[in-house]
Amino acid sequence: MTALGIDTARKEAFTVERGARPGVKKVMIIVTDGESHDFYNLDKVIKECEEDDIERFGIAVLGDYNRNNRSIKEVKKFIEEIQSISSDPVGDHFFNVSDEFALLNIVDALGSRIFALEATSGNYTSSFEMEMSQAGFSAHTSKEGVMLGAVGAYEWNGTVVMHTNQGTVVPLNADFQDPLDERKESLAGYVGYAVQSASTPNGELYITGAPRYNHTGRVIVYKLDGEIITVTQVLKGEQIGSYFGSVLQTVDVDQDSYTDILLVGAPMFMGPEREEQGQVYVYKLNEVCGVLCV
Ligand SMILES: [Ca+2]
Numbered sequence: 425m426t427a428l429g430i431d432t433a434r435k436e437a438f439t440v441e442r443g444a445r446p447g448v449k450k451v452m453i454i455v456t457d458g459e460s461h462d463f464y465n466l467d468k469v470i471k472e473c474e475e476d477d478i479e480r481f482g483i484a485v486l487g488d489y490n491r492n493n494r495s496i497k498e499v500k501k502f503i504e505e506i507q508s509i510s511s512d513p514v515g516d517h518f519f520n521v522s523d524e525f526a527l528l529n530i531v532d533a534l535g536s537r538i539f540a541l542e543a544t545s546g547n548y549t550s551s552f553e554m555e556m557s558q559a560g561f562s563a564h565t566s567k568e569g570v571m572l573g574a575v576g577a578y579e580w581n582g583t584v585v586m587h588t589n590q591g592t593v594v595p596l597n598a599d600f601q602d603p604l605d606e607r608k609e610s611l612a613g614y615v616g617y618a619v620q621s622a623s624t625p626n627g628e629l630y631i632t633g634a635p636r637y638n639h640t641g642r643v644i645v646y647k648l649d650g651e652i653i654t655v656t657q658v659l660k661g662e663q664i665g666s667y668f669g670s671v672l673q674t675v676d677v678d679q680d681s682y683t684d685i686l687l688v689g690a691p692m693f694m695g696p697e698r699e700e701q702g703q704v705y706v707y708k709l710n711e712v713c714g715v716l717c718v
Pocket of ligand 1: 676677678679680681682683684
């Protein structure tokens with residue numbers, strides 16, 4: 425009684441009393457190992473689910489069909505029925521498994537699809553922007569405002585949220601990406617793992633570490649003009665896994681209010697003894713051109 429099951433779930437599970445909240449995606453997972461005996465009601469029931477905006481995942485378990493050597497035609501009919509129950513696009517919402525134990529194999533795939541639905545606002549969106557950004561993972565107060573590292577933004581490419589008295593700036597994924605280095609774009613670099621700023625006679629420089637970028641890590645130095653990000657310099661780590669850029673500190677040595685040096689930590693740097701002894705890189709800031717040199 426597949427139609428009855430779906431209809432009962434629609435009427436009873438998605439109520440406020442059962443924890444439904446306005447604006448939250450409704451997801452139904454339909455697991456069945458045989459054709460419905462009330463197929464004449466399916467069209468009506470599915471239409472009502474559509475009206476209630478319930479997203480449906482259909483799972484056809486073929487165990488019973490396989491054990492009883494049912495004909496290909498029968499299996500095909502069963503699969504078509506479960507596909508017709510599943511939401512569009514069917515490719516993302518329909519699974520078939522050979523037997524009941526094989527259900528375990530699809531748990532991860534199903535989980536990630538539902539997880540994506542929960543967190544993203546658009547329909548069928550499977551990529552994250554700021555939903556899991558962890559803004560505030562690192563924080564720093566500069567002369568112009570508060571920098572908040574958001575390592576989880578853009579699927580863990582990361583970004584740095586800037587709060588100033590003019591408002592909030594959330595740089596896009598592309599703002600910190602090197603267009604000549606696009607093949608590394610999909611790597612979770614963790615921009616925003618550490619945040620710092622440097623004061624120069626020509627204005628503030630913002631600095632953030634992405635210790636996982638290209639596995640060797642890097643530090644991005646940029647300027648902010650309104651909402652426009654201009655990357656002025658990129659400092660690159662040299663050893664895989666060293667976590668270069670996970671710790672940053674600017675220092676005004678002579679206390680004239682302008683930054684003199686930037687310290688970049690690579691705490692997992694492997695030394696000659698094959699031990700993680702760590703390393704600190706010291707960059708001197710050229711006050712005139714605002715460039716950092718080793
Ligand atoms: Ca100084």
